[in-house]
Amino acid sequence: MLADLAREEGFDAFGVAAPHSIPEAAPRLAQWIGEGAYGDMDWMPQTMERRSSPASLWPEVGAVAMLGLNYGPDEDPREVLAQRGRGAISVYARGDDYHELIKGKLKRIASRFVPRAGGDIKVFVDTAPLMEKPLAQAAGLGWQGKHTNLVARERGSWLLLGAIATTLPLPTDAPEIDHCGSCRACLDACPTAAFPAPYQLDARRCISYLTIEHKGPIPHQFREAMGNRIYGCDDCLAACPWNKFAALGREARLAARDENRAPPLAELARLDDAAFRVRFTKSPIKRTGRIRFLRNVLIAIGNSGTAALAPEVLRLLGDEHALIRGAAVWALSRLVDWEAFAELRALHLPVETDESVRAEWRTASGHA
Structure with a gap:
């Protein structure tokens, strides 16, 4: 039933993970935070314990449904990088705010699901201390690539995530396995060498972090490498060979506004x-x-x-x-x-x- 409601709301991917399906996520997070790679995102160490597992965030949780919304672009987002008098805005930020869009969809699903199936529900879109990408892999939506983002065989790197946690013990899906192989296209594409190793991101060197989350001056060592990227960076996502299977996003509100295409x-x-x-x-x-x-x-x-x-x-x-x-x-x-x-x-x-x-x-x- 939940999967049917997700499809009716326009989601492109759906799967269910058990609350304790990502035991490796907590020690990896602790190591990342211990290395200081979170920069000045102080909420990361502050919420580390709650973030370690869905049960830590909500003890009554019985299952977590992960939903994906495709936002595949209609052009290679790297083409604008050659237009030095214009700004490059990350694909996901060229249209409406996906946080509000997806949260509205999740709330509508919850309002229809609970009266039929019972239980309690909580919905999450990126801002809560929930490990969406490991959970999405556990739910079979894709795998965390070497750039640490989710990759799906049918959609490449262009998938926005939302989560529905429920007290009901829903049947779970098989996890996805890693299909990156020996490829390192995403790592080599990074203009600031933000990946010290495959599957590891140093946010302090990441242009997305520097242009969005970082509150102070951009460190001098990264300014030239930023080029004309004024909000986010899609280089590692766009470089992924799995994007050859990606389709154009169907959600009109996520489509790029004309004024956000190379302004x-x-x-x-x-x-x-x-x-x-x-x-x-x-x-x-x-x-x-x-x-x-x-x-x-x-x-x-x-x-x-x-x-x-x-x-x-x-x-x-x-x-x-x-x-x-x-x-x-x-x-x-x-x-x-x-x-x-x-x-x-x-x-x-x-x-x-x-x-x-x-x-x-x-x-x-x-x-x-």
Whole structure:
């Protein structure tokens, strides 16, 4: 019954895992956290014990149904990387926020299932301390590839996950096995070498983490490698050979909005708080906020090599937020010659009070 309801809501994959089906996940998580690879995502160590198994999160759970929604793109997301004056937005973030979309679907399924079958239900979409990818593998939806993301034989890497936990002891599905073999295409595709080994991700080097979760300045060592990626990175996903079996996503609300397909960097640099909120209504980008988003846009402008964008950067040297001003300093140092940069430095440095921005001026002065 639950599988039928999932299909009616448009889900492309369904399977059921037992609550104790991922015993290897807890020690792997503990090792990852012990190595500090979670960066400044402080909720990871804080929720480690509850995250270790569904029963730790909800002791009454009898089974966990994992559901997958295909979001296969209609183009290779890496093509935009050559358009240096435009921004590259991760495929999943080009349409509506999948968190809200999938949660609504799961709630509708629950409202129809419980009156018929009984029991209690909880639904989860990414934000709860639940190990979705190991559970999805245990439920037979796919396997965690060497890039640590889920890969499905029928859909490649383009699958968004949701979970329905129930107190009922549902029949479980056979787990999927690993089909990566000797392939390392995803590892080699990473522009920042974020994979110290197969099946291991150092979030501190990951462009998706740096552009979305990281709250401070982008570390200098990764800025050039970011290119024009302004929200997330699809390189490791897009490189997977299993994508040859992927189909175009059917959910219209996840389809890319026209304004999120390679948007001009100059246009994005002009967004104030109100315009940012309007432009990214119902988008996951809105949750990151204008400050971090414009930080990313400025890094992309600095990497563009387009001196015509310098006026956009110069205007943002006066932004009220130090994170934006610091990124503007770096971008400007990449776009103008030494004489112009030195003159601008003399004009702006005496009024700068934030030490992190002053440090950017000093660093940029040595490389301008």
